[in-house]
Structure formats: structure tokens, C-alpha cells
Amino acid sequence: MAEKEVSSAAAGGREEELKKELQSVVKKIVDEDNYGIEITLKAISILxxxxxxxxxxxxxxxxxxxxxxxxxxxxxxxxxxxPSIQKWLNEGNLTCPQSKEVLSHTILTPNCLVRKLISSWCKGHGVAVPRSHQDSNGEMSTEFDRVYFNSLVTKMFSSLTDRKEAAKELRRLTTAAPSYRAVFFEFTDPISRLIGPILEGSVDSDPELQEDLITTFMNLLVDSDNMKLVADHPDAIPLLIKSLEFGTIETRKNAAVALSMLSSDNDRRLLIGNAGAPMPLLQLLREGHPIAMKEAASAILNQCVEYNNKEKFIELGAVKVLLEKIREGKLVDELINLVAQLSTHPKAVNELSELDTVHCLLGIIRETESERTKENCVAILYNVCLNDVGLLKVIWTEGIEHQTLAKLVDTGTARAKRKATALATKIGKLFPTVL
Structure with missing residues (x-):
């Protein structure tokens, strides 16, 4: 502690010295009309x-x-x-060394922001970055208190005030510390304990509590070992689907993220689709809220890998909704990718077979800088137009002026070249002008 006090005193003395020096220089700048560049540079140096x-x-x-x-x-x-605070705690101290506050728990949460700032400062000043405490695998270790964590889960069946405090802390811990996501499912019936307040309806009047619980739920799914445990619980997926419809926009967005993560397995995709997820996911996308729309689109894309789900979304009007958003310029790259997924279904082809849609796709190919988006656009055109002479003629006419397909044949990705070449070949057989 003596070394620490000397170090702190030295730092404090240097700071006061610089402040006084700066005050003197600034006074000269303020008082003198013709101060030189040297004094300005000196002020900058002191700062x-x-x-x-x-x-x-x-x-x-x-x-x-x-x-x-x-x-x-x-x-x-x-x-x-x-190392310092762990030593303090190991010595039996249960207060904060600075504030003297009695600690509610002894969990140490990594301060990633400060760590990054220190690393950046050290590199900028040619100073060696201090070594961090690591475990035997070379990964950052995170301490956790099982008793404390269990007490938080237990509070889910306590008073509303306790529930809110516990839910907020569970959200924080499962966001910041992987170890808490892993240990959660070691407790007895953890999912029922976590979602109990929502199932009981006690969150209807408290959207903040619902948001914290659904976000915790989403955080737990980051650990892939938890996927099956969640999917097997009879109330988990229905709860997430319900949360797509009600609550804060953050709640609805995070429910979409959780469903998207669960959709990594085909059996779960079918389960989620049959449980009623398509309608609220499409509604969330239709509303177009910036922070939720992208996650809804991602969840729909994952769902549509399963053919039956794809048909459900098409029957609910997904194609029309997506084209509207694309024309509005919203999430064009992501939504074109989703349209390309749907365009492999015959029912979607019928909806996409409109002149305005073909012109829209050709325009996007010309204007976008994304090679993936160009590839998806020409894939949609291939699926929709290859066997439609009328639409092929539209592309042929457009090609006379813009040479859109011809450029893709030369410069597109491998897949884009294949699709564009197939269309160009078909058009070349039907019409005299080569694209």
C-alpha cells in the first residue's frame, strides 16, 4: 500500500503542476493580443x-x-x-476498498471497455500492455458465485420488486460472463424458474421486467449446449413467439434473435413454424422498426430453409411485404437475400412475375456495389423469368440499353455468371439481338 500511496501522490502532484502551468499559459493567451504560435503550441503540449x-x-x-x-x-x-481485488476478497474483506460499501456479492465482471482503452493507450505510447489474468487454456477467466446466482433465479417467485432486481442482474451477468450462461442449466428446472413470471402474467404491467427476462433467455442461447434444453421445454418456444407481439421493441427484437438462434436445427425450424412464429415475425418486419427489422428478417431467413415454413410465409404475404420494403430502400441487401430464398417456391414465382419487380431487380443490379446482392437478384430473375417469354423479352429490351446481364456474365460471382449466362443464352435463342 505504501508504494501505491507514493505512486498516487506522484501522479497527483504531476497533475497539479500541469494545471498550474496551463493556467499561466492560458492567461497569457487571454491577456496578450499578439501572442505567438510558440505559446499556442505550448498550451497544446501541456494539454x-x-x-x-x-x-x-x-x-x-x-x-x-x-x-x-x-x-x-x-x-x-x-x-x-x-489480482489485487481478488487478494483483498480472499483475505476476508466484504467491503469495497474505496467506497467502503458492503458488497452484495463477490462476482468480478470483466471491464472490457477499460481493458481496450488501456491496450490502445499502451500501444500508442510504446508501452507494453500489462498481461491479463488467464486460465490454463489461455482464455480470460470469469469468477462466479453459484450461491448468488441461484439466489437470483429463486427470486423469480418472490415480490415484484425482487423479481425486477433479479431479472436485471441475470441479464447483466449472462451478457457479460460466459460462465454464467454455462452454469445456469445446472440448477433444477431453470427455464421454468426463469420464465415463471411471464407465464403467470406478472410482466403485463411491467414491460421492463419482460425485456430483462427475454434478453436473459436470448443470452443463454449463445451457449450452443443450451439449445436442446430450451427447445425441449414445452413453454419456451410459445413464450418467445408471444414475446414477438407484446412488450418493448427490444423485447420483440430479442425474441426474434432467440428464435433465429433456435432455428439452426431443421427439426426446431419445423417446430417453431408450426407453433405460429411466421405471422408475428412477418408483422415485426412489416412494421419496419430499425432495430427489430433486421433481426426479424434473419429469423425468417433461417425459418425458410424448411420448405413448409417457406410456404407458410408466402401464404401470409411475405413476398409483397419484402418488395414494399425493398422499394422503400430498407435493408435492401438482407431482404433481397430473403426474396431469393422464397423465389425457389412456385407460389412465390407467381407473385414475383410482375414487370415492376423485374425492372426493380435489374435496377438494383446496376446500382448496388454488393456482389452478393447482384448474385441474389439474378438468381431471382432466373427462377422467375427463365420459362416466361414475356419477362425474358423485358430483360432483352432492357439489355439493349444497359447490358445488365452481359456485365454480370463478365464480372459477376461464379453463381451470378452461371445464372446470367443461362438467361442470356435463352434470350439469345428467342430474340435476334444478343445481350
């Missing part, structure tokens, strides 16, 4: 030194006084270097 001094003070552990290699956040909200 730079002061900035470095303040930053290094913030980057130093309050206990050791050294620049932190593995900054972690204590339950008090203050940041310490892991």
Missing part, C-alpha cells in the same frame, strides 16, 4: 501531457497503483485489477 496524466491515473488500480492488466468491476460499480 496533451495533462490528458496522459489523467488517463494513466484512471488506468491504475486503486489498490496496487499499477496500470491494470485485467480490469474488473466489483458489485460497488468501481473497477480494480483482478
Amino acid at each position: 496533451s501531457d495533462l490528458s496522459d496524466t489523467v488517463l494513466t491515473k484512471k488506468f491504475r488500480c486503486p489498490i496496487s497503483g499499477e496500470i491494470m492488466g485485467d480490469p474488473v468491476v466489483l458489485s460497488s460499480g468501481l473497477t480494480y485489477d483482478r
Whole structure:
């Protein structure tokens, strides 16, 4: 501690010295009309030194006084270097060293932002980045308190105030620490305990509680080992589908993300589709909210890998909705990809066989810089137009002016070249002008 006090005192003394020096220089700039460039540069230099001094003070552990290699956040909200604060806790201390606050738990959550700032500062100043605390596998270790974590899950059947506090903490822990996502399913019937408040309807008047619980649910699915456990629970998927319709936009978005993650398996895709997910997912996309639309599109794309689900979305009007959004210029790349997926179904081909749609796709090919989007557009044209003489003539006429297909044949991706070549060959046999 003595070394730490000396280090802190030195840093504090240097900061005060720079402040006084800056004050003197600024006074000259303010008082003198004809101050030179030298004094301006001096002020800038002092400010730079002061900035470095303040930053290094913030980057130093309050206990050791050294620049932190593995900054972690204590339950008090203050940041310490892991080895130092762990030693403090191991010695039986249950208070925060700085605030003296009694700790609600002893979990140490990595402060990733401070770690990145320290790394960036060190590299910029030619200083070696302090080594972080690592486990035997070379990965960042995260401490967790099973008793504390279990107590949070248990509070899901307590008072509304306790539920809200526990839900917020569960969301935070499962977001920041992989170890909590892994340990969650070691408890007895964890899913029922987590989603109990939603099933009971106690969140209807508290959207924030619902958002925290659904986000926790989504976080748990990041661990692939949890997928089957969730899918096998009879209430899990219906709850996520219900949450697509009600709650904050963050709740609805995260429910879509969770369903998208669960759709990595074909059996689960079919299960989710049969449980009623297509309609609320399409409605979420139709509403066009920026933070939810992309996740809804991703979930629909994953669902449509399964043929029966693809048909469900088409029958619900997905093609019309997607084309409307594309014409509005919203998420064009993502939605064109989804239309390409749907265009392999005969019912979608009928809806896409309109002149405006063909002209729209050709226009996107000319204007977009995305090779993947060009590829998807020509794939849609191939699926829709190859056996329709009328639509092939539209492409032929357009080709006389713009040579859209011809350019793809020369410069497109391998798949785009194949589709464009097939269309051009068919058109060449039907009409005299070669694209």
C-alpha cells in the first residue's frame, strides 16, 4: 500500500503542476493580443501531457497503483485489477476498498471497455500492455458465485420488486460472463424458474421486467449446449413467439434473435413454424422498426430453409411485404437475400412475375456495389423469368440499353455468371439481338 500511496501522490502532484502551468499559459493567451504560435503550441503540449496524466491515473488500480492488466468491476460499480481485488476478497474483506460499501456479492465482471482503452493507450505510447489474468487454456477467466446466482433465479417467485432486481442482474451477468450462461442449466428446472413470471402474467404491467427476462433467455442461447434444453421445454418456444407481439421493441427484437438462434436445427425450424412464429415475425418486419427489422428478417431467413415454413410465409404475404420494403430502400441487401430464398417456391414465382419487380431487380443490379446482392437478384430473375417469354423479352429490351446481364456474365460471382449466362443464352435463342 505504501508504494501505491507514493505512486498516487506522484501522479497527483504531476497533475497539479500541469494545471498550474496551463493556467499561466492560458492567461497569457487571454491577456496578450499578439501572442505567438510558440505559446499556442505550448498550451497544446501541456494539454496533451495533462490528458496522459489523467488517463494513466484512471488506468491504475486503486489498490496496487499499477496500470491494470485485467480490469474488473466489483458489485460497488468501481473497477480494480483482478489480482489485487481478488487478494483483498480472499483475505476476508466484504467491503469495497474505496467506497467502503458492503458488497452484495463477490462476482468480478470483466471491464472490457477499460481493458481496450488501456491496450490502445499502451500501444500508442510504446508501452507494453500489462498481461491479463488467464486460465490454463489461455482464455480470460470469469469468477462466479453459484450461491448468488441461484439466489437470483429463486427470486423469480418472490415480490415484484425482487423479481425486477433479479431479472436485471441475470441479464447483466449472462451478457457479460460466459460462465454464467454455462452454469445456469445446472440448477433444477431453470427455464421454468426463469420464465415463471411471464407465464403467470406478472410482466403485463411491467414491460421492463419482460425485456430483462427475454434478453436473459436470448443470452443463454449463445451457449450452443443450451439449445436442446430450451427447445425441449414445452413453454419456451410459445413464450418467445408471444414475446414477438407484446412488450418493448427490444423485447420483440430479442425474441426474434432467440428464435433465429433456435432455428439452426431443421427439426426446431419445423417446430417453431408450426407453433405460429411466421405471422408475428412477418408483422415485426412489416412494421419496419430499425432495430427489430433486421433481426426479424434473419429469423425468417433461417425459418425458410424448411420448405413448409417457406410456404407458410408466402401464404401470409411475405413476398409483397419484402418488395414494399425493398422499394422503400430498407435493408435492401438482407431482404433481397430473403426474396431469393422464397423465389425457389412456385407460389412465390407467381407473385414475383410482375414487370415492376423485374425492372426493380435489374435496377438494383446496376446500382448496388454488393456482389452478393447482384448474385441474389439474378438468381431471382432466373427462377422467375427463365420459362416466361414475356419477362425474358423485358430483360432483352432492357439489355439493349444497359447490358445488365452481359456485365454480370463478365464480372459477376461464379453463381451470378452461371445464372446470367443461362438467361442470356435463352434470350439469345428467342430474340435476334444478343445481350
